[in-house]
Amino acid sequence: MYAYIQERTNVHMQFNLRSVLSWRFSVARPALSKSEMEVARLLWEIGPATVREIHERLSADRDATFATVQTYLRRIEAKGYATSTIQGRVRTYSASAKPRTVIRDTVCDLVDRLFGGESLPLVRHLLEQKNIDSEGLQEIRRLIEKMDESRSK
Amino acid sequence: MYAYIQERTNVHMQFNLRSVLSWRFSVARPALSKSEMEVARLLWEIGPATVREIHERLSADRDATFATVQTYLRRIEAKGYATSTIQGRVRTYSASAKPRTVIRDTVCDLVDRLFGGESLPLVRHLLEQKNIDSEGLQEIRRLIEKMDESRSK
DNA sequence: AATATAAGCGTACATACGTACGTATGACAA
DNA sequence: TTGTCATACGTACGTATGTACGCTTATATT
CATH class of the missing domain: 1.10.4040 (Penicillinase repressor fold)
Incomplete structure (x- = not known):
């Protein structure tokens, strides 16, 4: 019993149907990975932010390419911890889960x-x-x- | 620059050479996964133990088959957090890293x-x-x- | 207008992790 | 001694994660 989610993000992920449903009702989401958590923290810290902004902050400590950060954010959104909107060419992410x-x-x-x-x-x-x-x-x-x-x- | 480790356990794992070396000198080991950590805790708690013993303890909370626990222990050993010896048909694991x-x-x-x-x-x-x-x-x-x-x- | 920059997006790939099956074999019971 | 049972061990498979390339395209620069 699986559901296949493929939204705008086109991140291919499979979730157990149960967890998808409960997530839709904001009860539980797939856990964030370690790296994702780091990014999520920055999202809370600096509020809605572009990939670039997060990347800059993150580069202070770690060392990941722009594209990598982009993937983290995509996955964070796919898991339901953030939403994003695009203004012009730039996508802005904001946390949707409370720290x-x-x-x-x-x-x-x-x-x-x-x-x-x-x-x-x-x-x-x-x-x-x-x-x-x-x-x-x-x-x-x-x-x-x-x-x-x-x-x- | 990678080294391929394949000891008795025959768990196929690749580590960065640096981390292998530093681990050999007991400076750092590949991190334990969440499940592995749970098992490691039991190892510390009840001391040297057989797969069966760990499995029984673990089954109280979680629900994993004997074989699954076996794999956890194999991986824990492969990562350098435990050692094991076999007595007769039974392998006994003991933690080699301090909690x-x-x-x-x-x-x-x-x-x-x-x-x-x-x-x-x-x-x-x-x-x-x-x-x-x-x-x-x-x-x-x-x-x-x-x-x-x-x-x- | 032509070109350079930067961002999004799809995609990829190696490794890690959760989970467990199947087979061989040693230990014990009958 | 033969059958039963438990255990080790190799192996597998789907998904997650870390990491990032490359193509396309919108925006800025000359």
Whole structure:
């Protein structure tokens, strides 16, 4: 039971019909790959953007050709995480999924697989890596205070 | 410039020569896939284990055949995260990479891609998901205390 | 108007991953 | 000793992913 999707993007992808349907009702989408996630983050960060803009931002860290970034964006759209419109010769992509959602799903998955569902060990790890500055620690402290309060009530 | 690896496992994999070399010197290995990570976690959890044992554990959550788990383990070994010995008819795998290392690499990668290198937002996210109990919060608080101390010195 | 630039779009290709079948063979039961 | 069962191991196959070429065409430049 498969459906074949071939929209404007002409990215050939097969999805299980179920996942297509649930995606149409924005319940779940095929997960983003690592590279796609990076691009998606930039999309959230700088808002609607052209391929060029994303490519420039991305080139700061990684090294991928324009065409590669183009493919990432096409696939991101095909998976339902973004939409695009074309103005003149230039296509502009904008995120259609909320970062919150993607982060939740991704992190949940990681926690499940790497920590058996326990998130505390991950927090522990992050704190011990000590790449969080004093202000960060301060904020975490405040967060915990607040949670404690709302919990004891 | 590629090297072709084909050990006992006969899993056909191509690695960039650089990564093969650095792996031989235990500096870096090809990353584990999501499923492989799940299996690796079980390996750490229950120590050296047979395919059957891992399969049983895994079947509790997921649903994969014996042969599938076998393939995961073969690939995990091929990537250098485990070794195996055979006793009679039964092959036993044991992890050869430390969880600490794998966790560090995996989490770093995630933080880079999804949060642009900032780990604070991830911590924030994890705390807000409030699936950490009071004891957990307590421990985090203690951790922060300790870090604050060692930092102010 | 002719030409150069840059972007879209289709397409490609090697490798990775999820998943599992089938066959051979060793271990154990009857 | 012969049959049953479990396991290893080779292999396979569809899809995903990383990466990018090349053709076409709209836009900008001379």
